[in-house]
Amino acid sequence: MTTIVLDPTAGSVTDLVPRAKRLQSLDGAVVGLLDISKARGNVFLDRVTERLIEHGATVNRYRKPTFAKLAPLDLRQEIASQCDAVIEALAD
Amino acid sequence: MEAPFDRGWSDGLPVIPPTEARVLRMLDGTSRDAQDIVAAVPPNLIEATVEQVAINAVMAGCKPEYFPIVLAAVEAACRDVFNLHGLLATTYFSGPVIIVNGPIGQRIGMNSDGNVFGQGNRANMTIGRALQLVTRNLGGGKPGEVDMAVQGSSSKVGLSFAEREYDSPFDSLATERGLDPDTDALTLFAGAGPIPIIDQISRTPESLARSFAAVLANLGHPKLIIGFDAMLVVSPEHGRVFADAGWDKARLRAELNELLTLDGDNLIRGAGGIAEGVPEGFAGTKLPKFRDGGLQIVHAGGNAGLFSSILGGWVGGATGSEPVTVPIGPWA
Numbered sequence: 027m028t029t030i031v032l033d034p035t036a037g038s039v040t041d042l043v044p045r046a047k048r049l050q051s052l053d054g055a056v057v058g059l060l061d062i063s064k065a066r067g068n069v070f071l072d073r074v075t076e077r078l079i080e081h082g083a084t085v086n087r088y089r090k091p092t093f094a095k096l097a098p099l100d101l102r103q104e105i106a107s108q109c110d111a112v113i114e115a116l117a118d
Numbered sequence: 119m120e121a122p123f124d125r126g127w128s129d130g131l132p133v134i135p136p137t138e139a140r141v142l143r144m145l146d147g148t149s150r151d152a153q154d155i156v157a158a159v160p161p162n163l164i165e166a167t168v169e170q171v172a173i174n175a176v177m178a179g180c181k182p183e184y185f186p187i188v189l190a191a192v193e194a195a196c197r198d199v200f201n202l203h204g205l206l207a208t209t210y211f212s213g214p215v216i217i218v219n220g221p222i223g224q225r226i227g228m229n230s231d232g233n234v235f236g237q238g239n240r241a242n243m244t245i246g247r248a249l250q251l252v253t254r255n256l257g258g259g260k261p262g263e264v265d266m267a268v269q270g271s272s273s274k275v276g277l278s279f280a281e282r283e284y285d286s287p288f289d290s291l292a293t294e295r296g297l298d299p300d301t302d303a304l305t306l307f308a309g310a311g312p313i314p315i316i317d318q319i320s321r322t323p324e325s326l327a328r329s330f331a332a333v334l335a336n337l338g339h340p341k342l343i344i345g346f347d348a349m350l351v352v353s354p355e356h357g358r359v360f361a362d363a364g365w366d367k368a369r370l371r372a373e374l375n376e377l378l379t380l381d382g383d384n385l386i387r388g389a390g391g392i393a394e395g396v397p398e399g400f401a402g403t404k405l406p407k408f409r410d411g412g413l414q415i416v417h418a419g420g421n422a423g424l425f426s427s428i429l430g431g432w433v434g435g436a437t438g439s440e441p442v443t444v445p446i447g448p449w450a
Contacts, residue, residue, distance in 0.1 A: 094438040096203060
């Protein structure tokens, strides 16, 4: 016997979003570092900044108001408009 | 029975197949139109209709008379201040806990008494699960994807219960949070637990409050403060100690606030040989364990047993999750 059931997902949760294009080189690129505001994240990101600069990148630093929430839309748009790539990072 | 598992619709337990007939019966539990939008469900912010929530409520095992609570819970959980996206995504233990107040709890047979956090009651076992399935199937939040809990807890499966109001020494949670007594209401709280509190000796409110404070002070870590909320669940036998002495909730909370004002010297990093703690700059100060408004108190449990408990909260307030209290009536 066949039982017909209704779809609980609305068919909308399997959409795949393609990844952004990878950078070919860091030399001359603007890289954003997004600190999610966990303790000592700045220590980790300071070191990442040093390494990126060694590879010729310009580094912009950003910070979420709280690690427990999404980055505000304005901040995401600011990063997207100013950077060629972004690294979201945390450290405990 | 296997098809929902194969399609990723199940939380690991079997689900009731959501046939059209079952979904229509669920929709009889509300006067709202099947195509009404309930909320945009995180993390994917999918606008969920009453019918789509009904499908998931059927799968969870709900009866139609539970459905207004499920709808109210979905709407409340999806408010920005509750921050369901963050709560789902966190590595911490918490999930959405649903506390029901008002006559609806007894009317539909919810458990507020013995084994209140345990098995054995259909409404308690399925209402929270329905919210979880909505988050999973409509919002798209699944373990190992957006949900990054390191160990998780039963509240992530679904945790709902009614407050024991009929002999409570306290104003109900919903009343304290601004709704009229006898209003059917629910509160969403980001929590996990229960964490036991044992005190079988105290017969004065002062002594019992000290026991509560001693366990609350250790919540998460004895040297960490303010960031994480809590819900104290006072059992009837413990509640009677406060009632007999004429203590209401405000009196108990005032006592706990005083007892939970801690010496910064004991909390700073390195104190007690423990690296964890607050920055050294707090030495010499007094610090509260909980933020203002970060400790909820409710009454629940069976008649016998000198045990109470804590539902440990998540990051509280504007930086995390604020409890949300709503009337259920608009969804009936």
